[in-house]
Amino acid sequence: MRDPVDKLSAMAIFARVVERGSFSAVAREMQISQPTISKVVKALETELGGKLIARSTRQLSLTDEGLRYYAECRQILAAVDAAEHSFQSGKERIAGHLRIGSSVSFGRLQIAPRLAEFLKRYPDIDIDLQLNDQNQDLIREGLDVTFRIGELNDSGLIARQIGITHRVTVAAPDYLRQHGQPQSPAELSAHNCLQFNLLNSQNLWVFENNNKRHEVRIKGSAQSNNSEAIREMVLGGLGIALSPVWLFSEDLKAGRVTAILSDYVAQSLPIHAVSPANRRQSARVKAFVDYMSQALDAAPELKPVR
Incomplete structure (x- = not known):
């Protein structure tokens, strides 16, 4: 593997094997055969004179040398990527x-x-x-x-805040006709509240009014890890949700849902x-x-x- 282009290609393949945790996944991604991927990594190990990946029937794990080499590969590949797109x-x-x-x-x-x-x-x-x-x-x-x-x-991780998700408490008009409209966060405890369960505070809803914090532990008959599923539940009249404004913006305009607790500002998310x-x-x-x-x-x- 004396050709530097071949070496860079092998490093890129090795890095993707590490990231995907699978030779077959990388083969599908790159549209080449799995034996070819294995052969490239094996040739790289031979060139370096040591094992990079400890193979087992269940999973792939990096050797200590492989972990160090992977970190170096990422830096080199990033530099090459920048250079080849010119300045x-x-x-x-x-x-x-x-x-x-x-x-x-x-x-x-x-x-x-x-x-x-x-x-x-x-x-x-x-x-x-x-x-x-x-x-x-x-x-x-x-x-x-x-x-x-x-x-x-x-x-x-390297993180940059680029916006804020303001949230709104919503329910379908049919739900409110049948169950009444809560006038304060505390009244939510008597309602069927739908939980988006990927948030750390999924069953704790927080509001503010006149600089006073209001917290309520909610409960309900349904939850989901997908916000659009929550939206469909609300539209179906199942219950009340605390969701991003952007998820319900068109529904609010069309009157398919009603914003409630308008005197209380729901906790926003970055x-x-x-x-x-x-x-x-x-x-x-x-x-x-x-x-x-x-x-x-x-x-x-x-x-x-x-």
């Missing part, structure tokens, strides 16, 4: 492949509709948008950046753009994060309900 007037050209992660609802409603304008500005970028309601492992999934709503628990700490942030990532930050700031559907 203009001392600045990196905004081009290349951009792999973005997001929750399903936020990605579908807030990211996907804005991609056309972004790609019009930067036609040399191509985008792979990966949607998942579980917090994605950026390294394993090979994500350049992902968008997360709520407080971050992982301090080993929106972060998150990148791996051990990966250099490219110009295309920065351009996309800047673009999304500006777009979200101007979006009427992200403003508080008055």
Whole structure:
């Protein structure tokens, strides 16, 4: 493996095997055979004179040498990526492949509709948008950046707050006719409240009124890890939800749902753009994060309900 191009290719394949945790997953991703992937990694190990990956029937794990080599590979591949996209007037050209992660609802409603304008500005970028309601492992999934709503628990990431998700308490008119409309947060305890269960405080709803904090432990007959499923439950008249304004903006305008507790401000959630700490942030990532930050700031559907 004396050819430097072959070495870089082998390093890239090895890095993806580490990130995906599977030879077959990388083979499918790169549209080549699994034996070819295995052969490349084996040749790399022979060249280096030691094992990088400890193979077992159940999973792949890195040796100590493999862990160190992977970290170096990521730095080298990032540098090569920047160099091959060239520099203009001392600045990196905004081009290349951009792999973005997001929750399903936020990605579908807030990211996907804005991609056309972004790609019009930067036609040399191509985008792979990966949607998942579980917090994605950026390294394993090979994500350049992902968008997360709520407080971050992982301090080993590079995070930039790019917006705020204001939330609104909503219910369908049919539900309110049958069960009455709560006039204060405390009255929610007597209602069927629908939980989005990926938040740390899923059953604790927090409001503020006249600088006074109101907390209520809610309960209900249904919950989900998908916010659009919660929306469908609300539209079906099942119960009350505390959800992002942008999820119900069209329904509020059309009268399909009613905003309640308007005298109380629901606790908002930050929106972060998150990148791996051990990966250099490219110009295309920065351009996309800047673009999304500006777009979200101007979006009427992200403003508080008055």
